[in-house]
Amino acid sequence: MVAHHEASRAAAITGVGVVSPLGASFAAVADELLAGRSGVREIAAAAGARAGRQFAAPVVEVPVPAWPGCADFAELGRLEQLCLAPSAAALVDAGPAAVSAGTRLGIVLGIGAEHLKAWELDFLAGGRRVFEPRRDDTLVHRLARRLGIAGPAVTVAAACASSGYALALGRAWLEAGQVDACLVGGCDILSPTAIAAFHNLRALSRRCDDPARASRPFDRDRDGFVMGEGGAFFLLEHRAAAARRGARVYGELVGVGMSSDAHHMVAPCGDPREAARAISTALADAGIEPAGVDYVNAHAAGTPVGDAAEAGAIRLAFGAAADAIPVSSTKSMSGHLVSGAAAFEAVACLAAIHRNTVPPTINLDAVDPACALDHVPHVARRRRVDVAVSNSFGFGGANLCLVIRRAA
Amino acid sequence: MHTLPFERSTGPVCVLERHALVEVPLSEIGPLRDAAVPEGAPALPARFLRHCDEQTVVGVRAVLEAIAGDPQPVEAFARYGVIAAPRCAGRIAAAETLAAAAQAGSVAVSPHVVPQCSLHAAASAVSVALGMHGPNLGSSGGPEALSEGLCTALSLVHASGCAGLWLVLSEWDEEPALDPAGRPLDDPLCRAVALALGSRAAAPPDAVTFTLRAGDRAVEHRPAPPGAPSALAAFSAALGMCAAGGAIAAWSHVCPWGAEIRVAAPAVGVRTPPTGLASREAA
Numbered sequence: 001m002v003a004h005h006e007a008s009r010a011a012a013i014t015g016v017g018v019v020s021p022l023g024a025s026f027a028a029v030a031d032e033l034l035a036g037r038s039g040v041r042e043i044a045a046a047a048g049a050r051a052g053r054q055f056a057a058p059v060v061e062v063p064v065p066a067w068p069g070c071a072d073f074a075e076l077g078r079l080e081q082l083c084l085a086p087s088a089a090a091l092v093d094a095g096p097a098a099v100s101a102g103t104r105l106g107i108v109l110g111i112g113a114e115h116l117k118a119w120e121l122d123f124l125a126g127g128r129r130v131f132e133p134r135r136d137d138t139l140v141h142r143l144a145r146r147l148g149i150a151g152p153a154v155t156v157a158a159a160c161a162s163s164g165y166a167l168a169l170g171r172a173w174l175e176a177g178q179v180d181a182c183l184v185g186g187c188d189i190l191s192p193t194a195i196a197a198f199h200n201l202r203a204l205s206r207r208c209d210d211p212a213r214a215s216r217p218f219d220r221d222r223d224g225f226v227m228g229e230g231g232a233f234f235l236l237e238h239r240a241a242a243a244r245r246g247a248r249v250y251g252e253l254v255g256v257g258m259s260s261d262a263h264h265m266v267a268p269c270g271d272p273r274e275a276a277r278a279i280s281t282a283l284a285d286a287g288i289e290p291a292g293v294d295y296v297n298a299h300a301a302g303t304p305v306g307d308a309a310e311a312g313a314i315r316l317a318f319g320a321a322a323d324a325i326p327v328s329s330t331k332s333m334s335g336h337l338v339s340g341a342a343a344f345e346a347v348a349c350l351a352a353i354h355r356n357t358v359p360p361t362i363n364l365d366a367v368d369p370a371c372a373l374d375h376v377p378h379v380a381r382r383r384r385v386d387v388a389v390s391n392s393f394g395f396g397g398a399n400l401c402l403v404i405r406r407a408a
Numbered sequence: 409m410h411t412l413p414f415e416r417s418t419g420p421v422c423v424l425e426r427h428a429l430v431e432v433p434l435s436e437i438g439p440l441r442d443a444a445v446p447e448g449a450p451a452l453p454a455r456f457l458r459h460c461d462e463q464t465v466v467g468v469r470a471v472l473e474a475i476a477g478d479p480q481p482v483e484a485f486a487r488y489g490v491i492a493a494p495r496c497a498g499r500i501a502a503a504e505t506l507a508a509a510a511q512a513g514s515v516a517v518s519p520h521v522v523p524q525c526s527l528h529a530a531a532s533a534v535s536v537a538l539g540m541h542g543p544n545l546g547s548s549g550g551p552e553a554l555s556e557g558l559c560t561a562l563s564l565v566h567a568s569g570c571a572g573l574w575l576v577l578s579e580w581d582e583e584p585a586l587d588p589a590g591r592p593l594d595d596p597l598c599r600a601v602a603l604a605l606g607s608r609a610a611a612p613p614d615a616v617t618f619t620l621r622a623g624d625r626a627v628e629h630r631p632a633p634p635g636a637p638s639a640l641a642a643f644s645a646a647l648g649m650c651a652a653g654g655a656i657a658a659w660s661h662v663c664p665w666g667a668e669i670r671v672a673a674p675a676v677g678v679r680t681p682p683t684g685l686a687s688r689e690a691a
Contacts, residue, residue, distance in 0.1 A: 138550030157527030396532020
């Protein structure tokens with residue numbers, strides 16, 4: 001029963017593309033994460049920005065995609081560049097056989113504030129689009145046209161869990177026979193308005209004296225998150241189809257759990273039950289017991305309430321097994337990629353599986369007693385990782401948990 | 409053509425439990441934020457809608473109208489998910505924010521602009537306001553909101569493991585024109601349709617059903633001609649007719665990628681008075 005369940009619902013990850021503050025390839029990101037390096041740095045302040053040093057985790061260089069029809073890449077807006085580069089890279093990585101003629105290929109883009117970002121970038125460049133009564137095309141359809149994707153093309157958004165919901169929907173399409181393969185993921189960019197809004201919300205760290213040490217998930221002295229940009233895309237295929245063509249499989253998406261706190265539009269929910277339900281649902285979906293999990297990539301962004309609530313959810317969902325499951329937050333290194341965070345953290349899970357090493361939470365000098373778990377402070381931990389769990393939580397109470405397993 | 413190892417039948421995936429259409433001019437959305445809920449609908453938290461985007465306000469109202477049409481305790485929806493597919497939402501607040509920030513700097517940026525004007529906001533508002541603990545997410549945000557919203561809802565109604573899903577579709581009839589401070593210059597109509605979708609297994613025999621059929625190939629997608637009724641308005645009208653046993657028994661929508669979404673009324677002879685199926689319009 002379990003074997004059938006697993007075989008029928010596993011989505012093989014056969015292509016990975018990533019653009020992030022820690023690099024623009026799976027290998028580079030894995031190297032940086034496992035070495036415990038920070039991508040957070042001082043950035044130039046935008047016009048009208050608050051006083052003091054500005055810091056974030058920017059993408060320093062966006063590689064031009066090795067994909068036909070990208071000659072105008074340099075002329076595209078930054079959001080489009082940061083989505084096109086990793087999505088094209090995932091298709092290239094999967095190889096031409098994965099998306100040959102006749103393959104019904106879909107795309108799901110997880111992005112929370114596409115129009116806000118597009119209007120802002122245009123406004124800052126002197127444009128007036130935000131004031132004009134026009135209906136702009138959405139990025140997912142432009143990506144589909146550029147990448148030759150003729151199947152379903154949908155944008156989904158669940159704030160900081162957006163790109164995780166993209167993986168969930170892509171897997172549902174595979175399972176329902178809507179597509180043969182699906183490009184899924186998400187991305188985000190740094191923008192002055194978003195930084196100002198989160199700062200005014202008092203959600204951002206104010207440790208401007210030492211940016212690389214500002215992102216401190218689970219630490220007693222954490223004071224907010226550090227914004228980042230970038231994201232990741234994956235090609236999902238049926239496991240059987242990937243096996244038939246002998247594809248390299250990075251891992252398998254075997255479980256998804258979703259729930260809502262229904263608590264507040266902005267404030268994290270201190271009650272861990274709904275977040276724990278998302279984790280338990282994902283494990284049940286995967287047919288995996290809590291003790292069968294080898295690594296938890298936490299959402300933990302470094303906010304006082306959110307990190308403690310997540311620690312409680314992990315304890316509630318995993319029970320006694322939580323004492324022996326290493327937990328880390330890679331946002332300590334990457335910053336918070338917002339819409340792209342869940343997809344990037346799925347890359348971190350694949351890196352843990354591939355390298356049999358759990359990435360650390362850097363800057364975790366003194367664990368908050370309210371966040372007691374089996375943390376991996378400062379330095380990566382060698383251990384076999386067959387099953388990784390990734391949590392993502394967003395504004396509006398969106399909870400998402402993904403279970404990723406080593407390919408069978 | 410690939411042979412799919414786990415292809416499902418193309419039969420109905422879910423049923424329509426209740427629905428409502430709300431259309432409100434922009435000038436009347438302000439008062440609607442603090443208006444009493446419709447009789448029979450659950451109360452909202454105090455001043456809950458004060459920072460919400462206009463499409464969210466109208467979308468929440470549509471959900472309340474749908475519940476009021478066949479009153480149920482709000483707990484009946486505790487395990488429902490919410491998917492909202494607005495079209496170009498958040499532009500008025502974005503314009504006001506950008507104009508204000510250009511004048512006064514980052515201190516003028518409201519902390520509400522991101523959580524209330526992003527794509528997830530309408531779904532989250534319904535989830536938070538009415539205590540729904542299934543997944544809540546936004547879909548589309550652009551011109552294909554009807555296709556994307558329906559496709560997302562029909563794909564997740566079973567995958568999400570919840571009791572049912574609310575789908576909230578919304579748009580401006582005409583996009584508002586704004587002055588340089590972000591203030592509206594006209595008074596367009598904001599339209600929202602709320603649908604509660606339930607599991608087919610629990611469906612009464614006279615239920616309106618939804619079917620999602622995968623496309624074998626993408627069809628050529630052409631924009632609607634100027635002056636054509638909006639796809640959401642046409643969908644709402646067809647939904648009403650299917651549910652009320654009117655002139656049409658089925659309505660089909662072809663997505664830009666060739667997938668077909670079919671709404672079908674029960675066969676003649678099966679139809680019974682619409683108990684348990686709430687349909688309501690408010691203007």
